[in-house]
Amino acid sequence: MCGITGAVWNRPESSIGAERLRAMTDAIRHRGPDDEGFFSEGIRRDPAGDVPGVALGFRRLSIIDLAGARQPLCNEDQTKWMVFNGEVYNYLTLRRRLEGAGHRFRTDGDGETILHLYEDLGPECFSHLNGMFAVAIWDATRRRLVLARDRLGQKPLYYAVHKDRLLFGSELKCLAQVPGVLETIDPAAVDEFLTYQYVPHPNTIWKGVHKLPPGHVAVFQDGKIKIESYWDFHPEREQPIAKADAVERLRELLGDSVRLRLQSDVPLGAFLSGGIDSSLMVALAQQQRSDPIRTFSIGFPNKDFDETHYAQAVADRLQTKHTRFEVTPDGVDIIDKLVWHYDEPFGDSSAIPTWYLSELTRREVTVALSGDGGDELFAGYERYRALWLSRKINQCFPIHKLPGIGLVQRLPDSSRRRSVIRRGKRFLEAINQSACRRYLNWLQIFPESLRAELYADDFVQQLPGEDPFEFLHAAWQRTPGRDVVTRASMADLLTYIPCDLMTKVDVASMAHGLEVRQPMLDYRVVEFAASLPVQLKFRGRRGKLLLRDAFGKQIPANIWTRPKMGFGVxxxxxxxxxxxxxxxxxxxxxxxxxxxxxxxxxxxxxxxxxxxxxxxxxxxxxxxxxxxxxxxxxxxxxxxxx
Structure with missing residues (x-):
C-alpha cells in the first residue's frame, strides 16, 4: 500500500525536474512512510524518433516483502518501469504461471507480477488481477504511459493532460505541486457535490483534472489519451440458481476472499463494528487463523451513535483479541484535517468515525479487514426496503394524494439518529416519482428544488445543461429489466461505493499509514452477488437473506436482527x-x-x-x-x- 505520482512529457519546456518530482512525491508521504523511490529520464532520440521524458515517484507502506520490492520497478532490459499502489491478492498464482513462461523475478512482492504480466499481455493484463490497485507503467518501447485502476475504485488515481504532458497521482496534492494545473473550479462539480456529497468520477472539483474511473485503463501516447474499460461486468444478467447451490458458492467465494486478504508480513487485524458485515468478516478470518485475530471498535459518549456493546458480544463469541476505543469527537478540530486530506470537497460525515478508528487502529496493526460492500451486494440498506415498499404502495393507491400528507411534511424534525419523522418525511417526498428519481431523492443532500433556491443567478448561468441525476441514471440503466432493489444496489455499486465509500476509507486510513482490505469487494464475490435473483437476497422487506443462510451460525443470532445503525456522529x-x-x-x-x-x-x-x-x-x-x-x-x- 503506497502512494504514486509522476508525469510524461513531449516537449522540454514541459519537463518535470527532480525537485518538482520530489515535491509531488513528498505531498503523499503519509501514504507511504516507510520508503521512497524515483525514476526519471529526459526526452531522448532513437532511430524511430523522440522518446518522451518520464518521471515516476513512489512512497511505500511496507506490507509484503519488507526488505525488497522497492519501487519504481523495471523489467529485465529496463524498457518498462512501474509504480503501483495497492495489493494483488492472487499474485502467487500469477507468479508461478509467469515463471513457467520464463520470466525472472528479483523480488518476492506482488508488484513485480504486474510488470511481467504487462510484458506478456499489455493493458489486457489488468483483467487478470484480483486486488485493489492504481498502477502506472512507462513503456519506453511503445512510447506510452499506461494507467489502470481496480474494478471497484478501492485505490484512487487522478490525472490531468496539461501543456502537452500527462500528470498523475494518488491524490490531488501531487498535481497541486505543478503550477497552473489546479487552477479553475468547475461549477458543475460544485452542483454535483451538493447533490451527492462527493464529486463523481471522472470529474474532480477542478476543470481539466480527472479521476480515472474504476475498472478502466488509460493509455497516453503521442500526446493523446485513450480510456477504456477492462472489466467485463454484466449486472443486467440474472442467473437462476438453487438456494443450496448459492449458499455453497458464496461460502466458497467469501472464504477464499478472506484467505487471500490475510496475506501480510506485518501485524493484521480487523474493524469490528458489531454489524453483520464486519462481524462476518472477523468470523471467517478467525476460522483461518490459529491465533486470536486483533479486532477494533470505536465508541462515543452519545449512546444513539455507540454500538460497541454489539462488537464486544461478537468478540467474546469469536474469542478475538478485542480493543475498544472511546473518543469524544471534536467537530471543530476534525474539519480542518478532513479538508486537508480529502483534497476536494467530501461531505460524508461518517469520515469522522472512520478517521478516528483508522488513527487508533494504526497504533496496533498495519493492515485491517473491513466489511464494506455487504449492504450493497446483499440488499442491506433501509433505502432498498423503502424503494420496494414505495413501489408496492404506488401499485395500490396514490398515497401522495391522501389528506394530511402536507401536515406530516411540516412536523418538526428530531436530531435522534433513527428519527421516524425524518425518515417518513423523506419517504413521502419521493413517493410519486420514477424509481430512479425516487432513489436519488433519498440519496441526495440538496434536492434540485432547494439547489435552485440556493444558487446565485451568476452561478446558475455558469452551470452546464447536464443534470447531476445523469450520473446515477447512467448506472441505473446498466440493469434493464431487473427488479428495483437490484437496480438500486447495482447503481450503488457503480457510484456510491467507488466515489463515497472507497474514497472515505482510503483517505482516512492512508492518512495514518493503515491499509484496509475489503473481502466483500473481491470482484468474484461482486459478480456472483450481482447475478443472483433478488429473492435469494431480499424478501418481505428483509435483506441479506443469503448471507444468513450461508453463515447464520457464525455470529450471534441477535446480530442478524439488530437495527442497522450505520457509522456516524x-x-x-x-x-x-x-x-x-x-x-x-x-x-x-x-x-x-x-x-x-x-x-x-x-x-x-x-x-x-x-x-x-x-x-x-x-x-x-x-x-x-x-x-x-x-x-x-x-x-x-x-x-x-x-
Missing part, C-alpha cells in the same frame, strides 16, 4: 452547540467564499431552521461547511476564478 446536535460559532463565523460571514455560488439569505434560512428545530438540515449544513472550509484552504489563491 451527532452532527445535528453539533450545529446547535459546538459548531454553531463556526457556522456563524464562516457560512454567515459577508465575505464567505461560497457566496460566489450561493444566496446569503437562503444559507441563513437553512441555519435558522436547523437551530430552531424547524427542520433538520444537519447534512446540508455539514456539506456547506466543508465546501466553505475547502474554498478557504485550497482555492484561496484564485478567489475570483470559476
Amino acid at each position: 451527532p452532527i445535528s446536535a453539533w450545529f446547535r452547540d459546538e459548531l454553531k460559532p463556526m457556522v456563524h463565523d464562516l457560512l454567515l460571514d459577508s465575505n464567505a467564499r461560497s457566496l460566489r455560488f450561493f444566496r446569503p439569505e437562503v444559507v441563513r434560512q437553512l441555519v435558522t431552521q436547523h437551530e430552531t428545530n424547524q427542520q433538520n438540515h444537519a447534512y446540508r449544513l455539514w456539506n456547506l461547511l466543508i465546501l466553505e472550509k475547502w474554498l478557504r484552504r485550497w482555492a484561496a489563491e484564485q478567489p475570483n476564478k470559476l
